[in-house]
Amino acid sequence: MTKIVYDIIQHDGGWAFRLGQTISETFPTHEAALRAARRVAVEQQRPGQTTGITWEDGNGRWHEEVVEGEDRPEVEIRDKG
16 A cells, blocks of 8 residues: 655745645645645545546656556655644
8 A cells, every 4th residue: 555645844934735845835824734734635545436547757757557446545644843
């Protein structure tokens, strides 16, 4: 099972959550960023339909694969705020 980790961080005069190098929009408060990260985490874990996806890896190569709707990642939120 894949595990993804969202970090709550200070960003651009407010707070945001980050996954790898991707940063969310800026929220005015720590609590607002934490609520948003929790909402996204729930969505990440919700089962869906089996479907084909296309994604780009870290080397700029594109891949196509079929993803099972029940194959959802484990999600962690690290809150250092």
